[in-house]
Amino acid sequence: MTTVRVALVQAAWTGDKESMIEAHEGYAREAAAAGAQLVCFQELFYGPYFGITQDSKYYDYAESVPGPTVARFQALAAELGIVMVLPVYEEEQPGVLYNTAAVVDSDGRYLGKYRKHHIPHLDRFWEKFYFRPGNLGYPVFETSVGKVGVYICYDRHFPEGWRALGLAGAEIVFNPNASKPSLSNRLWELEQPTAAAANGYFVAVPNRVGAETGEYGDDAVPFYGTSYIADPMGNFVGEKASSENPELLVRDLDMDLIRRARTDWQFYRDRRPDSYGDLVRP
Numbered sequence: 001m002t003t004v005r006v007a008l009v010q011a012a013w014t015g016d017k018e019s020m021i022e023a024h025e026g027y028a029r030e031a032a033a034a035g036a037q038l039v040c041f042q043e044l045f046y047g048p049y050f051g052i053t054q055d056s057k058y059y060d061y062a063e064s065v066p067g068p069t070v071a072r073f074q075a076l077a078a079e080l081g082i083v084m085v086l087p088v089y090e091e092e093q094p095g096v097l098y099n100t101a102a103v104v105d106s107d108g109r110y111l112g113k114y115r116k117h118h119i120p121h122l123d124r125f126w127e128k129f130y131f132r133p134g135n136l137g138y139p140v141f142e143t144s145v146g147k148v149g150v151y152i153c154y155d156r157h158f159p160e161g162w163r164a165l166g167l168a169g170a171e172i173v174f175n176p177n178a179s180k181p182s183l184s185n186r187l188w189e190l191e192q193p194t195a196a197a198a199n200g201y202f203v204a205v206p207n208r209v210g211a212e213t214g215e216y217g218d219d220a221v222p223f224y225g226t227s228y229i230a231d232p233m234g235n236f237v238g239e240k241a242s243s244e245n246p247e248l249l250v251r252d253l254d255m256d257l258i259r260r261a262r263t264d265w266q267f268y269r270d271r272r273p274d275s276y277g278d279l280v281r282p
Contacts, residue, residue: 002255004145006172006202007031007039010227011246012210013048017061020046021069025076027248032080034250037106037145040085040174042206042227043153044099047089048215049178049208049223051120054129062091066110070102078108083143085150087176089130090115099131101150101176103141111141116152117161124180124221127154138164146255149173156191159198160279166199166268171258173199177207180221188226197234200262202253204229209246229253232261 009027014020024041031039043049046069050058063069069088077084083106090100090113099116115134119127138161141148149170151161156175165173175192196203209225227241229251241247262268 004038004172004253004255005034005036006204006229006251006253007034007036008204008206008227008229008241008249008251009039009041009045009247010206010209010225010241010249011042011045012208013212013215015214017046021072025073028073028076028080028082028084030248031250032082034248036082036250038083038085038143038148038172040176040204040206041087042208043087043176043178044089045087045176048212051127051130051178052124052212052216052219052221054126058130059091059097062089062097064092065090065100065102065113070104070110074104074108074110077104077106081106083145083148085148085174085176087152097131098134099127099152100134101152101174103143103148103150106144111143112139114139114150114152116155118155118158120154124219125154138168140165140168140170146171151175153177153179156195157187159195162195162199166201170199170201171255172202172204172253175203175205177205178223179207180223185224188224192228193230193234193236196230196232197261197265198267200232200258200265200267202229202231202237202258206249209242209244232257 047061084104087101090098117134121128149165192203208223211220211222213220229237
């Protein structure tokens, strides 16, 4: 059996960028000490979830990718020998901003980035104020522990990207989140395990936790944590994380399940792309 030990971080907002980065450096060290080979942080990990409001002061959280924060974690990845998925706020150039995740290999090499494709604009999820839609496709990164893809938060409601990652060979897809109680609660239980089963890979889902009242007062929403991993048959790998508290979730993934699931359910063989043309018309 081939096993990969994966860690997910669900964290509460500390109040400033530097302390948030330091907290995640601590989580990475804790993950490595627990034997994790790969760690993923939550959406926009070093800041508050600023989609709560529409305020240009939060543009200051954006930086180049790769850039100073990614470089800092590249050095840590090399020190610890651990693969990292780093969801950050990217500035490609002034006024051109993306919700991005950088992927760093266990030797510290920057492998590339994914930019969130689907951008919501809903009550206290005012993301079109902050982000352009992603334009780098659905890359799969060859890491030291396997083929890794990324899909970010609201992306998860769109099955097309999940399938694109599977067709590109993804074995583990990370879906970092900032999800709050509302219509999403039932979908939280359904969508990622369904995507895992439909595509025959692992889906790993870190989520924010707690209400960022120090930043947003009465407008703050209570992010519900419950980070988890679903296997290629759609089952949860162990229990979900806490719904209220920060946590490092560490799970062992049996990578042999990918071949077993795809052998038992021949979804890739039985696809009919010749019949799907209408699905991609505007």
